[in-house]
Amino acid sequence: xxxxxxxxxxxxxxxxxxxxxxxxxxxxxxxxxxxxxxxxxxxxxxxxxxxxxxxxxxxxxxxxxxxxxxxxxxxxxxxxxxxxxxxxxxxxxxxxxxxxxxxxxxxxxxxxxxxxxxxxxxxxxxxxxxxxxxxxxxxxxxxxxxxxxxxxxxxxxxxxxxxxxxxxxxxxxxxxxxxxxxxxxxxxxxxxxxxxxxxxxxxxxxxxxxxxxxxxxxxxxxxxxxxxxxxxxxxxxxxxxxxxxxxxxxxxxxxxxxxxxxxxxxxxxxxxxxxxxxxxxxxxxxxxxxxxxxxxxxxxxxxxxxxxxxxxxxxxxxxxxxxxxxx
Amino acid sequence: xxxxxxxxxxxxxxxxxxxxxxxxxxxxxxxxxxxxxxxxxxxxxxxxxxxxxxxxxxxxxxxxxxxxxxxxxxxxxxxxxxxxxxxxxxxxxxxxxxxxxxxxxxxxxxxxxxxxxxxxxxxxxxxxxxxxxxxxxxxxxxxxxxxxxxxxxxxxxxxxxxxxxxxxxxxxxxxxxxxxxxxxxxxxxxxxxxxxxxxxxxxxxxxxxxxxxxxxxxxxxxxxxxxxxxxxxxxxxxxxxxxxxxxxxxxxxxxxxxxxxxxxxxxxxxxxxxxxxxxxxxxxxxxxxxxxxxxxxxxxxxxxxxxxxxxxxxxxxxxxxxxxxxx
Numbered sequence: 001x002x003x004x005x006x007x008x009x010x011x012x013x014x015x016x017x018x019x020x021x022x023x024x025x026x027x028x029x030x031x032x033x034x035x036x037x038x039x040x041x042x043x044x045x046x047x048x049x050x051x052x053x054x055x056x057x058x059x060x061x062x063x064x065x066x067x068x069x070x071x072x073x074x075x076x077x078x079x080x081x082x083x084x085x086x087x088x089x090x091x092x093x094x095x096x097x098x099x100x101x102x103x104x105x106x107x108x109x110x111x112x113x114x115x116x117x118x119x120x121x122x123x124x125x126x127x128x129x130x131x132x133x134x135x136x137x138x139x140x141x142x143x144x145x146x147x148x149x150x151x152x153x154x155x156x157x158x159x160x161x162x163x164x165x166x167x168x169x170x171x172x173x174x175x176x177x178x179x180x181x182x183x184x185x186x187x188x189x190x191x192x193x194x195x196x197x198x199x200x201x202x203x204x205x206x207x208x209x210x211x212x213x214x215x216x217x218x219x220x221x222x223x224x225x226x227x228x229x230x231x232x233x234x235x236x237x238x239x240x241x242x243x244x245x246x247x248x249x250x251x252x253x254x255x256x257x258x259x260x261x262x263x264x265x266x267x268x269x270x271x272x273x274x275x276x277x278x279x280x281x282x283x284x285x286x287x288x289x290x291x292x293x294x295x296x297x298x299x300x301x302x303x304x305x306x307x308x309x310x311x312x313x314x315x316x317x318x319x320x321x322x323x324x325x326x327x
Numbered sequence: 328x329x330x331x332x333x334x335x336x337x338x339x340x341x342x343x344x345x346x347x348x349x350x351x352x353x354x355x356x357x358x359x360x361x362x363x364x365x366x367x368x369x370x371x372x373x374x375x376x377x378x379x380x381x382x383x384x385x386x387x388x389x390x391x392x393x394x395x396x397x398x399x400x401x402x403x404x405x406x407x408x409x410x411x412x413x414x415x416x417x418x419x420x421x422x423x424x425x426x427x428x429x430x431x432x433x434x435x436x437x438x439x440x441x442x443x444x445x446x447x448x449x450x451x452x453x454x455x456x457x458x459x460x461x462x463x464x465x466x467x468x469x470x471x472x473x474x475x476x477x478x479x480x481x482x483x484x485x486x487x488x489x490x491x492x493x494x495x496x497x498x499x500x501x502x503x504x505x506x507x508x509x510x511x512x513x514x515x516x517x518x519x520x521x522x523x524x525x526x527x528x529x530x531x532x533x534x535x536x537x538x539x540x541x542x543x544x545x546x547x548x549x550x551x552x553x554x555x556x557x558x559x560x561x562x563x564x565x566x567x568x569x570x571x572x573x574x575x576x577x578x579x580x581x582x583x584x585x586x587x588x589x590x591x592x593x594x595x596x597x598x599x600x601x602x603x604x605x606x607x608x609x610x611x612x613x614x615x616x617x618x619x620x621x622x623x624x625x626x627x628x629x630x631x632x633x634x635x636x637x638x639x640x641x642x643x644x645x646x647x648x649x650x651x652x653x654x
Contacts, residue, residue: 002517002534004593004629006556006600014557015592018599022581022615056591074562207329229333230341254349263587263625264383265342266331272345273333288349291653292619298590302331326618 001199003298008196011072012053016257019060022290023325026064034080035088037070038324045163045172046070046092049101049156050085051108052077054195055216058153058294061326067160069098076195076297077217078109089124097125097169101155101176103148104132105217116266127169129176131155133185133305135244136213136221148213150257150294151183151305154318157327161317179307179314184244186237187303189221190216191261193296212236216259216296216303228265234273237304242281245308253287253318254278255305260295262302267291274304289320293326328526330625335523339380339400346387350652353391357449361407363387363414364397367650368386372490372499373419376428376483377412378403378435384545385480385621386449388653394487396425403522403624404544406434412442413613416451424452424496428482428503429460431477432544454496455502458482459514460632462571463540463548474542477584478510478632481645484654488644496516506634507640511571513564514630516541518588520623539563543586543623543630557593561600564631569608572635580614580645581605582632587622589629594618597629614645620653 005011012034018037020029027036030229042065049059050072058212059071068094074080089098098119100111116126133151139320140147158179167175189211192201202218205211210228213221256263258272267290278285286309294303309315332338336505341359347356347363356364361390369392376386377399386398396419401407416425425446436457443453450641460478485506486499494502516538519528531544532538537555540548569575582597585591594617605612621630636642 002537002554002599002627004515004517004557004560004589007595009594011592014599015595018595018597018617020374021602022595022617054592056595060584061591104653188331190331190535210329227329230331231333233331260590261588261625262331263622264388264619265338265381265624268342268345268349268383269333269338269351270345271422272341275345275348290345290349292591295590297592298588 003196005196005204010198012075016073026323026325027060030087030091033087034073034084035070035091036063037091038064040065043094044166045169046094046098047101047160047163048072048086048088048092048098050080051103052079054297055294057326062153062156062324064322064324066164066320066322067327071292078195079105079111082114084114084120084180086118089115089119089126093124099169099172099176100126100128101129101152102130103152103160104130104145105142106144107142109200112132120134125169127173129173129180131180133180133183135184135240136186140215141219142217144324147219149185149187149216150255150303151185153293154183154255154305154307155179158314158317160322161320178199182308183305184241184307185303186214186240188233189299189301191300192218193299196299214301216294218296228243230270231273234270234277238274238277239307241304249283249308249310251284251286251309253307253309254285257294257303257305258292259299259301260292261298261300266293267302270302286315328521329521338433338523339402344399351648353652354387356579357418358416360414361400361411362418363390363396364418365391367392370421371493372423372496373421373425374428374487375399375415375425377407377420378430379406381624382621384653385647389480389483389651391649391651393491393649394654395485403524406432406438409438409441409445412439413445415441416446416453420429420451426486426496426499426503427453427455428479428486429455430479431457431472432469432475433471434469444591448554452496454490454500456500456507458507460507460510461510461542462567463513467542467543468546476512476514476543476620477630478512478580481510481632481634482506482583482618484646485641487649488647509635510632511568512630512632513567514541514628515539515560515564516626516628518627519545519622520626541628543621545623557597558600561597561604565601565604568631568633574609576635576637578613578636579636581612582622583617584630585619586626586628587619588625588627593630601631613642
C-alpha cells in the first residue's frame with residue numbers, strides 16, 4: 001500500500017485536524033468530538049449528515065452556509081457512534097429541530113436512529129431522511145434495500161438551501177423524501193479502494209475487467225465485464241437510470257462523480273458521452289456537475305446520478321451560492 | 328491501461344466538449360479552436376493561460392470572472408500551437424492588451440512567444456509572465472531553468488483579480504513577476520501518470536519507492552527513496568521550500584495540490600503535518616487551499632506550494648469570489 005499517511009489508525013483524526021486548520025473561517029470542530037460544524041450561526045433547522053470516512057470531500061466538505069450545519073466523521077467506512085451524532089445534533093439545534101440526512105447503510109441507520117432517540121429525550125425535535133439513490137442492486141453487503149451514494153450530495157444542496165430560507169423541520173423532511181425519490185445513481189469500478197488499515201484493495205479486478213454497480217465501500221455490483229469504451233459504459237448506465245423512473249423525465253440534472261482515483265479528464269469525456277445520449281433520448285439537462293464529491297478513497301471509477309428537475313424550485317436551489325470547502 | 332475513454336487520440340476533443348456542454352453558463356468554446364473563453368465579457372486586460380492537457384482542472388477550470396479570460400488546450404502533455412494561442416489572444420482582447428501566463432517549458436515558451444509576435448503584428452499589445460515555481464531542479468526534461476507547476480494557479484488568481492479591478496497590461500506583467508518570485512513549489516510522486524496514447528506509466532517506481540521533485544509530466548526529480556510517513560515527507564518539503572527564500576517569510580499561503588490519483592484524505596493528513604511544522608518554524612499561514620488543481624493525469628503524489636504573503640493585497644486577491652469551474 002502506497003499512501004501519504006502516518007499511522008493508519010490516526011488517519012481520520014489527522015485528516016480532520018488538517019481540514020479544520022485549513023478552513024477555519026468556514027468550519028470548526030465541536031470540542032472533544034469528531035463533529036465538524038459551520039462557523040456561521042443561523043437561526044434555522046439544523047442539517048446534519050455524516051457516516052464513515054473515506055468519501056471525502058463528503059461530508060465535511062459540504063458543511064457551510066446553504067448546505068450542512070454539521071457533519072459527523074466515523075472511522076474509515078464505519079458509521080459514527082450515536083454519541084457523536086448526538087453531539088452534532090446538539091451543536092446545531094437552535095430550537096427549530098434538526099434533520100439528519102443518512103445514506104442507507106444498516107450501521108448508519110441504526111446509529112443515527114439511536115442518536116435521534118437520545119436527542120428527543122432531551123427535547124430536541126429530530127427527523128431523518130434516508131437516501132437510497134443507488135439503483136444497481138436491492139440489498140447489498142451492509143445494506144437492506146438500496147444503498148445511499150453520490151446523490152446524497154444533491155440532497156444536501158437542495159435541503160441546505162431550503163433550510164437557509166426558513167423551511168420547517170416537517171417541510172424539510174417532506175422535501176428530502178421527494179428529492180430522494182427523484183434521485184437515482186449507478187456506478188462502475190475499474191479498481192477497488194484500499195482501506196488504510198487493511199492495506200490491500202477491497203476486491204480484485206483483472207487488468208481488463210470492470211464491475212458495474214459497485215457501491216462506495218466496494219460492495220458487489222451486478223456484472224463484471226471486459227473494459228469498455230466510455231460511450232458504451234455511458235449507454236448502459238444512462239439506459240438503466242432512465243428505465244428506473246416510472247415516468248421518463250423530461251428535464252434532469254446530471255452529476256458525474258469521480259470515485260477518488262479517476263482523473264477529471266476521464267470524467268469530462270464520460271459526461272460528453274452521457275449528454276450526447278440524453279440528447280438522443282430527448283431529455284433536457286438543466287443542471288450539470290462533474291468532479292470528486294462522494295469518493296471511495298482511491299477507487300478508480302465513477303458514478304452517474306440523475307435528478308428529475310421538473311420542479312424549477314429545485315433547480316434554483318442547486319444553483320444558489322454556498323460557502324463550503326467543496327461544492 | 329484502464330481508463331474511461333474512447334479513442335485516446337480524441338481525448339482532448341471529447342473532454343473539451345464535455346466541459347463546455349456542462350458549464351455553458353461560465354465558458355464557451357471559441358469556434359474552430361481548442362480555446363475556452365469565459366462567457367462574461369468585460370472591458371479589461373485579457374488573461375490567457377494554457378499548455379498541454381492532462382493537468383485538469385488547469386487551465387480551463389480557472390476560466391471565468393476574476394481569473395482567466397481564456398485557456399488554450401494542447402494535446403496531452405504537449406504545448407498548444409501558436410495559431411491556437413493567437414486565437415485565444417484575439418478572442419479576449421478588448422483593446423487593452425493581453426497577458427499570457429505561461430508555465431516554464433521550452434515548447435510552451437516557444438509557442439506562446441510566437442503567438443505574441445503574431446498578435447503584435449495585428450496591433451494587439453501582448454506581454455508574457457513565465458511561471459517557474461518548481462524549486463526541485465534547475466533544467467529538466469523539456470525545460471531550461473526551473474519548471475512551472477502548481478503555483479501557476481495562484482498566479483492566475485491574483486492576476487485575475489487585479490485584471491478585473493482594472494490593472495493595466497504593464498501593471499499586470501510587473502505584478503505577475505512579483506507573484507512568481509514569491510511562489511515556490513516542490514512535489515513528490517508515488518506512481519507515475521499514464522498518458523492515454525502511450526498506454527503505460529511514464530516511469531516506474533518500485534512498490535515501496537517514491538521520488539522527490541518529480542515534474543507534472545513525470546520529469547525526473549532529485550532523489551528516489553523508500554516510502555516515508557507523511558510527516559517525514561512534509562519535513563523535507565517544508566525545509567526545502569523555506570530554504571529557497573532569501574529571507575525567511577513570516578506570512579505565507581499554502582497550497583497542497585493533488586496530482587490526480589491521490590485522495591483528498593491523504594492531502595488533508597499531509598497539510599496537517601505541514602501546518603504543524605510551519606508553526607514550529609514560527610511562520611504564520613494566512614491562506615490555505617487543498618485539492619486537485621494542477622494534476623498530472625492520474626499520477627499518485629502531491630505538491631506543496633508556498634507563497635510569501637507579506638503583501639496583504641495579494642491575500643485579499645486570493646480570497647475574492649470568482650465564477651470558475653474549479654477554484
